[in-house]
Amino acid sequence: MSRTADPAAPRRAPTMADVAQVAGVSHQTVSRVLSDHPNVRDTTRAEVLRAIEALGYRRNSSARALVTRRTLTLGVVACNPTLFGPASTLFGLEEAARDEGYMVSAVTLRRHTPKALADAIDHLSDWGVEGIVVIVPEREAVAALAELKLPFPLVTVEGGHGLPIPGVSVDQELGARLVTGHLLAGGHRTVWHVAGPQNWLEAEARVQGWRATLEEAGVEVPPPLVGDWTPLSGYRAGQELAGRVSAGSGRRGSPEVSAVFVANDQMALGVLRAFREAGLSVPGQVAIAGFDDIPEAEFFAPPLTTVRQDFTAVGQASIRLLVDQLESGTTRGGERVVIEPRLIVRSSSNPS
Template sequence: MTEATRGWQRPSIYDVAKHAGVSHMTVSRVLNDHPNIRESTRERVLKAIDEMNYTRSSIARALATRRAMRIGVLVDSPVQYGPNSTVRALESAARHVGYAISGFSISEDDDLQIDSGVVELVTQGVDALCVIAPRASSLDLLRQKSTGLPTIVIRAEPDAAWHTAAVDQRLGAKLAVQHLIGLGHRSIAHLAGPRDWYDAREREQGWADALTAAGLPVLPAINGDWTSDYGYEFGLSYDFDTITAVFASNDQMALGLVHGLTERGIRVPDDVSVVGFDDLPDSRHFLPPLTTVRQDFAALGALALRLIIDAIEGDGGAQHDMIEPTLVVRSSTSAPRA
């Protein structure tokens, strides 16, 4: 079996031992050139290592530290851009320091999967857990579980029970709204994400904070579902008579919003400016190219991994750290109509 067929689950020393039909101690003796090993056994172990595309140095490190060199990742709502990008960034960061990733995905319509996900990851002998659970309901269920493992949660608010890391969602929203205010907009609506999502709450709060600081009215936010379809319906139905700008909580809803506005004959940005959040790879190709907030997922993955390793090594109590987002200004925003 090659690494390509295994996906992201790189084998541990126990996987190599099972593949070779020997004990993990035999694998250890082979790696350490122990003299009392049959040549046929040595060849079988070395062949297993080669077939599984696993480096001897990684196995040797696992033996030396008595760790599996594997991190369990529990991913809620993996089809969404943020959770998916966070997983890939963490996987890349882990690979560079010799750690493997074991993942378990939870769909939004089955919270009971959290139980089976935690059990499956723990029984794989992982050294730590990374939880990418953007929904409050999922994290509440996880809080009821006790694994005894070092755990990091990807969320923008600190938590006394776990290490936490995130991109600063509230700051990103402030940057978006401050940009619109700087252009002269005074009536800025917010197409928010689902209320159960921590990131949606943080972005909504950042929008409100920026408006309040500028002495501008905070209109009731409209909670969407992250999809471009919802943004499209919002664009078709919302009353834009006094609105000159909209901050959408993600780029997909912003895309649908621009579509809906265009069908109504409302021009972007001449009549209504639109700002998104995420900086999807295609956002620069929207018509017009979308002004948005970019999240540095590579930096988030590296930060999360550092906190995970610190937790494994027992360095201090619960830590919290965040990555600053950046505003990317494109053609979907301009000064308001006269």
């Protein structure tokens, strides 16, 4: 009695031998086509490619790794991936890696202790990654990297300052200078600042750019208020600033609050709410600007002036630095790629 295949049974994945049989060539010829070997006739190559498409053949990456000793997989360690900046950077890295023909294996961290970072790198090493990109926005994480012995090439994003490790970053100080200069050009006597967490390198650079611009303009530098990147911390800072807003001089000897640079757009959202609840007009009484240009920024009330970071360019530069090291077999030392930000002017700082 003959047996018939069960249509509900799982279909066996096609193999290289199946491709060879359908194309009428040898297993070795299929392998040469897949590796883009030059010694294959065009007609034969076309037959093999047609067979691959007809069968839906997919190369077994594990088998390939055994032969070539390459996994074509890159690792990423991302700190605080729920925040817009790290999340957007991670997406840009994954997209750039695919364009270069690599897969990405990511480990996300909420705490950046030396042990957590070392464990993440060990985990990725066990999975056979060829190199790693580490998004290290906090000073603690950068210090931890300096203590690690790395078994493969590594590139840092927004960190690694002073380390003999190649890295990519947005020019945070320039972004802060652009937005602070824009607010001063609007006729404000000074610009207040709601800063990010003090242990974040990006927040530190934005404070430096803001402060330097005010000092160069010869205007008073108000004490910065410190937040934690969240709208709630921005709201609380906005409540404090709202109490200082007046038509004349500031309270307790502080300069008048008529312009505020907020270190990220989420905190700026909180500041806007606090000002709205206090009955303050933006930008009529107080001009506000943020940083990051999150997708929602242009839909704030009013639309938010901010600084745009090119996370696609960050991802491409980071992956290119890593792949160049893998392909050349050399390290790049402390080479750094710096991406320029762009000021986006909207009505929160620009009365019409």
